Amino acid sequence: MAVCPACGIEAPADSSECPRCHLAVNLFGPVREAAGDSGLKDPTYLRTIGELLATVDLEKAAEPSRGSPRNLASRPERRPTAESVEPMSLPAPRPAPALEAAPDLPPLPANAANLAELEHRVQEYLQLGRRLDLDFADFRGRASAAVVSADADSMEVLAREMFVHLSSAIVEEYELLLGRRNELSQLVPTPTADVELTAVRRAIGVGDLPGAARRLELVRDELSQAEQQWEVGRILVTEADLMMTTIRELGGDPSPAAGPLEEGRRLFADGHRADSERVLARAAVALWTLLEPRLLDDLRRLRDRMVEARSAGVDITPAIDELRAVSVELRQRNFVGTIVAYRKLRAFVDRTSPPGVEATGPSVLAAEVRSPPPA
Numbered sequence: 001m002a003v004c005p006a007c008g009i010e011a012p013a014d015s016s017e018c019p020r021c022h023l024a025v026n027l028f029g030p031v032r033e034a035a036g037d038s039g040l041k042d043p044t045y046l047r048t049i050g051e052l053l054a055t056v057d058l059e060k061a062a063e064p065s066r067g068s069p070r071n072l073a074s075r076p077e078r079r080p081t082a083e084s085v086e087p088m089s090l091p092a093p094r095p096a097p098a099l100e101a102a103p104d105l106p107p108l109p110a111n112a113a114n115l116a117e118l119e120h121r122v123q124e125y126l127q128l129g130r131r132l133d134l135d136f137a138d139f140r141g142r143a144s145a146a147v148v149s150a151d152a153d154s155m156e157v158l159a160r161e162m163f164v165h166l167s168s169a170i171v172e173e174y175e176l177l178l179g180r181r182n183e184l185s186q187l188v189p190t191p192t193a194d195v196e197l198t199a200v201r202r203a204i205g206v207g208d209l210p211g212a213a214r215r216l217e218l219v220r221d222e223l224s225q226a227e228q229q230w231e232v233g234r235i236l237v238t239e240a241d242l243m244m245t246t247i248r249e250l251g252g253d254p255s256p257a258a259g260p261l262e263e264g265r266r267l268f269a270d271g272h273r274a275d276s277e278r279v280l281a282r283a284a285v286a287l288w289t290l291l292e293p294r295l296l297d298d299l300r301r302l303r304d305r306m307v308e309a310r311s312a313g314v315d316i317t318p319a320i321d322e323l324r325a326v327s328v329e330l331r332q333r334n335f336v337g338t339i340v341a342y343r344k345l346r347a348f349v350d351r352t353s354p355p356g357v358e359a360t361g362p363s364v365l366a367a368e369v370r371s372p373p374p375a
């Protein structure tokens with residue numbers, strides 16, 4: 001029996017696909033080879049890109065590799081984020097417990113019994129304002145003047161204004177964090193943040209502003225950590241989804257390699273981060289095995305059009321730069337960057353075709369794909 005390179009399950013001898021992730025059996029070998037399991041050191045597509053560059057840029061040879069190509073299943077140090085490509089197809093939203101919106105501003109605290117209590121209350125509010133990074137310069141000046149003059153009435157008015165200002169800031173922060181929690185909870189569970197947000201809401205309701213602020217810090221840290229932990233999975237889903245779209249654009253059928261992507265999405269939605277990242281990484285490799293020959297064929301077409309355009313007097317330097325970018329991104333095993341550079345190359349070539357030469361390649365996507373940020 002053959003072992004699936006995407007999920008590690010053995011497929012029966014008479015099976016046409018993996019019983020778990022449904023990767024086509026005839027792709028087992030190509031996926032292992034593309035992932036580097038076969039010990040391949042100089043993939044054919046890198047040599048092909050170098051040859052294409054050499055034929056259109058006779059004055060400058062193709063840039064040599066900066067070190068050995070990395071394993072396709074390995075992750076680059078910082079690749080485009082999940083927001084670098086639109087639209088993004090993440091796992092289907094999961095049902096998540098609903099949390100209530102922030103309450104109205106809490107009632108004002110009871111009047112202080114004496115000036116000393118007022119001073120203590122104002123100092124507590126000033127400290128809380130610093131924790132929340134609020135501009136309390138005016139409040140500090142008024143508090144100092146009221147203390148010097150022992151003006152209890154001014155101190156009372158000041159305490160009330162500061163309470164309203166702090167309450168508004170805390171309610172606003174609650175709403176922002178609740179929005180982040182709602183987005184994240186569609187993908188993975190957020191039990192700790194849910195408990196703390198519920199406690200924040202109760203604290204706001206009774207006017208416990210210091211307690212609400214402390215719990216908001218816990219929620220902020222918890223959500224930031226969770227978002228960072230799941231960022232790789234989001235990027236991998238985006239990467240695989242973009243390759244599926246490009247395969248279809250080039251007239252191919254991604255379904256033989258689509259199973260691992262769906263399995264990775266399921267694991268992602270169920271909260272199995274390590275397993276989902278492993279399967280999604282191999283899903284990208286499986287899709288690449290289908291995309292590679294079609295992409296190289298279209299790059300040859302674009303190379304021929306570039307030669308024709310240059311013969312007609314068109315400056316093709318921008319196209320050469322994009323073709324070189326394709327080579328660089330491939331050496332770094334950055335599928336998103338490769339496809340973005342390819343599409344920019346395709347758009348330039350189709351836009352600058354000599355008169356009488358019609359574009360014969362795939363159409364440009366209706367949805368614009370933004371260039372990834374610098375690495």
